[in-house]
Amino acid sequence: MADRLTLEIATPTRLVVAETVDEIVIPGSQGYFGVLPGHAAFLTTLGIGELMYRIGRDESSLAVAKGFAEVRNDKVIVLADTAERQEEIDRVRAERARDRAERRLSGRSDEEVDYLRALEALARALARLLTAGRAR
Amino acid sequence: MATLRDIQRRIRSVQSTQKITRAMKLVAAAKLRRAQERILAARPYAAKMGELLGNLVSAASGSDGAPHPLLEPREGPRRQIVIVTADKGLAGAFNSNVIRRALELVRQSSTTEVTLVVVGRKARDFYRRRPWTIKRDMIGFWDRLAYSHAAELADYFMQQYLDGEVDEVVLVYNEFRSVVVQRPVREQLLPIPRKAEGETDGTAVDYLYEPNPKAILDELLPRHVRTQVFRALMESLAGEYGARMTAMEAATKNAKEMIDVLTIQFNKARQEKITKELLDIVGGAEALKQGAEA
Numbered sequence: 001m002a003d004r005l006t007l008e009i010a011t012p013t014r015l016v017v018a019e020t021v022d023e024i025v026i027p028g029s030q031g032y033f034g035v036l037p038g039h040a041a042f043l044t045t046l047g048i049g050e051l052m053y054r055i056g057r058d059e060s061s062l063a064v065a066k067g068f069a070e071v072r073n074d075k076v077i078v079l080a081d082t083a084e085r086q087e088e089i090d091r092v093r094a095e096r097a098r099d100r101a102e103r104r105l106s107g108r109s110d111e112e113v114d115y116l117r118a119l120e121a122l123a124r125a126l127a128r129l130l131t132a133g134r135a136r
Numbered sequence: 137m138a139t140l141r142d143i144q145r146r147i148r149s150v151q152s153t154q155k156i157t158r159a160m161k162l163v164a165a166a167k168l169r170r171a172q173e174r175i176l177a178a179r180p181y182a183a184k185m186g187e188l189l190g191n192l193v194s195a196a197s198g199s200d201g202a203p204h205p206l207l208e209p210r211e212g213p214r215r216q217i218v219i220v221t222a223d224k225g226l227a228g229a230f231n232s233n234v235i236r237r238a239l240e241l242v243r244q245s246s247t248t249e250v251t252l253v254v255v256g257r258k259a260r261d262f263y264r265r266r267p268w269t270i271k272r273d274m275i276g277f278w279d280r281l282a283y284s285h286a287a288e289l290a291d292y293f294m295q296q297y298l299d300g301e302v303d304e305v306v307l308v309y310n311e312f313r314s315v316v317v318q319r320p321v322r323e324q325l326l327p328i329p330r331k332a333e334g335e336t337d338g339t340a341v342d343y344l345y346e347p348n349p350k351a352i353l354d355e356l357l358p359r360h361v362r363t364q365v366f367r368a369l370m371e372s373l374a375g376e377y378g379a380r381m382t383a384m385e386a387a388t389k390n391a392k393e394m395i396d397v398l399t400i401q402f403n404k405a406r407q408e409k410i411t412k413e414l415l416d417i418v419g420g421a422e423a424l425k426q427g428a429e430a
Binding site for chain 1: 174177178180181182184185188191192282283341342343344345346347351352355356359362363366
């Protein structure tokens with residue numbers, strides 16, 4: 001058994017992360033879960049949130065949304081619909097998206113509201129802001 | 137016999153054509169490189185997806201047939217054919233190859249049983265004037281091809297399949313074999329073929345599933361179909377640039393040959409003209425001399 005993990009994060013358009021890491025925290029659809037070396041084979045769907053991984057004392061994080069995570073033989077593969085590194089996140093855009101989604105959900109908007117979609121948009125915006133917030 | 141000026145005019149005209157073809161070749165080459173990089177970048181996601189699919193299908197399969205309607209083959213005859221071409225021509229046989237390939241397939245079904253989805257202006261222009269039903273077209277997006285285009289198309293196909301509007305969805309597009317080789321291929325998109333790529337892997341992994349294999353499969357299948365469509369679109373785009381590059385390279389070469397031939401003609405004509413003028417002068421001088429002697 002290796003004492004470290006290989007992490008790959010891919011989206012439909014690119015490979016975002018390929019690194020050897022010590023610990024990973026993943027936003028699963030059933031809640032956040034941590035992965036350390038020696039983890040059992042595990043397959044789950046992704047939720048929307050902040051994915052964190054640690055190399056030694058260095059922590060990095062990404063905002064991810066929807067997809068899958070597989071843990072197998074100390075190799076973790078995350079297939080996400082979207083994944084953005086902390087430094088790639090457009091804060092202003094995320095804030096605007098959050099405000100828009102909140103307005104829709106509060107019922108103060110005239111547009112016809114697709115409730116689930118608005119809720120997901122809000123979750124995505126919050127995940128981005130949360131991830132971006134760690135940078136400071 | 138063409139006059140000197142006629143030949144010169146033709147040379148100039150061919151030269152300016154050559155300038156255009158050469159520029160088009162360079163542009164296509166640059167775009168091709170970018171398109172190839174995108175195909176490579178998309179590969180890790182698609183490959184893993186295929187592997188997971190194989191695993192999940194066997195894990196979620198019970199005794200009662202396919203674990204998901206998208207995997208379930210249907211007997212019905214209604215077939216939807218998706219034809220992917222470029223918006224523009226000047227790419228050799230790129231568009232006509234795929235249109236011809238699709239036509240063979242379209243003619244296998246009766247006109248009432250087949251519906252078309254045309255992607256790219258060339259496919260639309262061809263089928264618009266013919267008796268088949270075009271359910272949907274997608275045009276003018278190639279320059280900014282994104283995953284969302286593929287997702288939109290794929291979701292449309294799945295919706296129709298699940299609603300029972302069609303019994304089969306087939307893609308016909310140009311596969312990108314290499315820079316110079318593009319081959320029209322047909323691929324069954326729906327129902328999802330059961331020989332899932334991952335099953336070559338052999339070892340079914342004993343995962344802990346969360347929440348359960350069925351739920352994960354429900355999320356995976358739509359993404360698998362979107363990825364398939366996305367890959368087909370990217371291959372077609374790279375193929376288009378490859379075909380255009382090859383075609384424009386040939387055109388540039390042909391123009392050069394033509395210029396060479398015309399230049400030889402031009403020199404020959406010029407020489408003949410000089411010879412004729414010399415003969416006139418010599419003849420004239422001779423006549424004068426004879427006149428003086430007389």
